[in-house]
Amino acid sequence: MEWSNTLTQLLKIKYPIVQAPMLGVTTPAMVAAISNAGGLGSLPVGGLSPEITRDLIRQTKALTDKPFAVNLFVYNIPNVNQNAIKPMQAFLEKLAADHQVTLPTTSPETFQFYSYTDQVPVLLEEKVPVVSFTFGVLSDPAIKAFHDKGVVLIGTATCLLEALILSGKGIDVITAQGIEAGGHRGTFVDNDTLPAIGLLSLLSLITAEVKQPVLAAGGMMEGKSIKAALTMGAAGVQLGSAFIACTESMAIPAYKAAIQQASETDIILTRAFSGRWARGLRNKLISAVEGSGIPIPVYPVQAGLVSPLRAAGVSHNNKEFVPLWAGQAASKAKTASAAEIFGELIAEAGLGYE
Ligand SMILES: Cc1cc2nc3c(=O)[nH]c(=O)nc-3n(C[C@H](O)[C@H](O)[C@H](O)COP(=O)(O)O)c2cc1C
Structure with a gap:
């Protein structure tokens, strides 16, 4: 069996392996390393200004002539109720003072939240070949603008309903984000209960109902889990945590070390950092915010x-x-270059295809 399939042909890549966009961790060098190795690197620009977005895309283009994805956060910017957020703001200031952390002076009035709609023209002008997104569905005009230019769109689903919505909008590839996944949940359907579906179940549900190629995301760190996802009907896989400790990652050294030493029970879901559910290691900020009992403002206010x-x-x-x-x-994250980690994944996952 060949690695080539509908997904690799659509994305014009050699291997059906995508490096997940990781805002705060992924660098242009990481994206380029994966794309140069035959996978699809993904550049995260969620919530960034149009100027920074353009600069990061150009930095990446300078390092690779292969296709890469640019990743957007699709959310509505909420009105900030200054009075409602004051208790949380005061709490965080005290937390900083208690730990001798000097904060730059900011006021909530000066927070600048950028909408993805400000970034769409930049992505079109820069002729980005693939755009992935999370937290929602691109507007119809944005979908049309991208499709008119031949851009491949990848949307994130955390349950079957979200996959059906993305599929109905003509999104080209659906990422099934299992509850194992690191980082923010892509969930966008309003629900009293957060969908918390494991990757294998999610793949089983989505691949049966959706005609588009499905990318599997969540908890895969090695070739055998990649093979499991492909066996379950995924056309490709998207791995994030596998690359956090790589040489090209901008994660601070203490973060890289902490994940490599983590036990499963340290890794939890929390709204403490942003107001949206996300998976990561418990630390002082999470324990303090969750323990405070103060209502956590919505994303991205928190x-x-x-x-x-x-x-x-x-x-x-x-x-x-x-x-x-x-x-x-x-x-299981490894300390090595992104290309070395990628090469190992390909070798391990390729064994079953000899
Ligand atoms: C540090 C980190 C940051 C992330 N940032 C983003 C992001 O900016 N955009 C996005 O669509 N997904 C983001 N994710 C989620 C990934 O796309 C993907 O679902 C996840 O990494 C898969 O699970 P894994 O980390 O176990 O491989 C992030 C994940 C991590 C670990």
Whole structure:
């Protein structure tokens, strides 16, 4: 059996393996390394300004002439109710002071949230070949604008209903994000209960109902789990945590070390860092915010409130105030170059195809 399939042909890549976009971790060098090795690198630009978006795309293009994806966050910018967020803001300031963390002075009035709609023209102008997105569905005009230019669209689903919505909108590839996945849940259907479906069940449900190629995401760190996903009907896989500790990652050293030492029970779902559910290692910020009983503002307001503390954590290599996003098997992350990790995955997963 050949690696080539509908997904590799659509994306014009050699292997059906996608490096997941990881905002705060992925660099242009990581994206280019994976694309140059025959996979699909993904550049995360969710919520960034159009200027930074263009700059990151150009940095990536300077390192590879192979296709790569650019990843957007699709969400509505909420109105910020200044009074409602004051208790959380005061709590985070005190948390910083209690830990001798000096914060840059910001006020909620100055938070700048960028909508993906500001980034779409940049992606079109830069002739990005593949656009992936999470947290929702692109608007109809955005879908049409991308499709008119031949851009391949990849949307994220965490349950069958979301996959059917994406499929109905003509999205070309559906990523099935299992509950094992590190980082934010892509969930966008309003539900009292967060869909928490394991990858194998999700693949079983989605591949039976959706005609588009399905990308499997969540908890895969080695060739045999990739083979399992392909056996379940996925046309390809998307791995994030496998690349967090790679040389090209911008994760702080304390984060890389923490995930490699993590036990399964350290890796939890939380809204503490951003207001949206996300999976990562428990740290002081999560325990403090969850323990405070103060209502957590919605995404991305909470992310804005936390950002000064997070910036201080990054600059001091302090993992207690930085989101340590990680999938359920992240302790298997390897310290090596992205190309070496990718090469090993291909070799391990390729064994069954000889
Ligand atoms: C550190 C980190 C950051 C992430 N950031 C993004 C992102 O910016 N956009 C996105 O669509 N998914 C993001 N994700 C989720 C991934 O796309 C993917 O679902 C997940 O990495 C798969 O699970 P795994 O980490 O166990 O491989 C992130 C995941 C991690 C671990």
